Amino acid sequence: MGTTQLESAQEPKYWHLKTVLSEALDSEFSVGEILPNERDLAARFGVARATLRQALEQLELEGRLQRRRGVGTTVAPPRVGVSVGTTAQAWPGAADDSWGGLDGAEAVPPTAVARALGTADGEQVHTVRRSRIFAGRPVAAELLYIPAASVPGLPAIDTPTGALRARAVLRELQRSTLQGQDRSVELGSVGADDARELDRLPGAPVLVVTTRFYAGDRTAAVSVATYRADTCRLTFGDSGGVEIHQDPERHAS
Amino acid sequence: MGTTQLESAQEPKYWHLKTVLSEALDSEFSVGEILPNERDLAARFGVARATLRQALEQLELEGRLQRRRGVGTTVAPPRVGVSVGTTAQAWPGAADDSWGGLDGAEAVPPTAVARALGTADGEQVHTVRRSRIFAGRPVAAELLYIPAASVPGLPAIDTPTGALRARAVLRELQRSTLQGQDRSVELGSVGADDARELDRLPGAPVLVVTTRFYAGDRTAAVSVATYRADTCRLTFGDSGGVEIHQDPERHAS
């Protein structure tokens, strides 16, 4: 029995469902409100739960919904505009309170990073982990790689790991003259490690921002930051910038 | 790629499967090679097809695989680094051969865009559609909004739509002095319209780059570009930049 027969040509059910739900979210729900549970929703629309879930997944990907196991599905607030521009915010070691959870250590970087840093394969570098907080919520997890050559004046460190060590490395890095940076953004999925830090399940989509800091013709440090793709909009504005809150789906018609 | 029996606490099957497949891709397959079909793969790993598909979806999201209905699943080439920096490439109207498929028209922009442009609600603006080509493949679809005030010297246009009209608008826009731009990047899913242009199915993940061009304190134009998230890595380098080809999954261990 075809429910709505006139329309849809051969549009997939989950796609049509997503559209219907999206419109309902705009008109009948407010931010933070809890939706009916998946089994009820599926029954109401006359589809299998898996199909309903496919629609919800899309909406979550677009930042419209937030789902939490054991709790329910809620209407998500608009995406947060997070600056990753050439601001003091993003500069490692700069005075800055939007980053937290500092932790330092020493480790062998992935070969791709080692090549960019110009370090020998298997050579240890300083690493600093930190997480970016916005409105009380973690939005990003960053891993900085700093070769020993970039922090020549680093005093003897007695703590092998921890926030103290991280702060010492950052302080010393800041003293060296960072002259510029290359950045790239791509889609990734969060690993088990960062997942906990970002309060998401493994596999959740993230925007991976890879930054190469250079001083002279040398790469002074490499940062790999993973931003929650569902809640973040990365802004690269040179100035404050006007907000253009666009629905991430559909751009023409 | 045998059925390794490593115990995994309570790691989901699809997650473990993804890891196994990922390693197999690195060691036993080369770019462009076709994988066995989903039914065979599922049988080989002793899981349901839906579970196998969940793993493949993740790998496709990370740009490791490419799936085409009616054809099969192939190993994807590394992501393409697409420059969206302050280069002549990205400047609308600049001499530039990486954009194609020009089409111009006049339309009422979405309210969010209209607010940024400072045009009245319901006021028509010039629009230019174009698609970005890289290595023969479409990687992005862009929609430019240009208010009439930004192209005062625009000659009378007899063609209501088409490439000619688009070129005329871009040429005139280029004559005005664009002074800067704000940019933001977020995750979205491609609509039915752009999907065809990007050779993807509707709902495929895209990186939505919203750019506001301004001249003086006025917004001269707004561009909404959707890049294929599976095949693209957006680069913002001020210089050419060193390639850091990082596996988009897992960044620490």
Place this chain on the structure above:
DNA sequence: AAGTGGTCTAGACCACCGG
């Protein structure tokens, strides 16, 4: 026509959260 990935179903059980 044969083979591929894409959609959909109707169930089941599990992990997590709250009272």
Place this chain on the structure above:
DNA sequence: CGGTGGTCTAGACCACTTC
């Protein structure tokens, strides 16, 4: 404990591409 979303199954049919 009950309710939520997360995982998984074993099937079915469809849309598309290729031969």
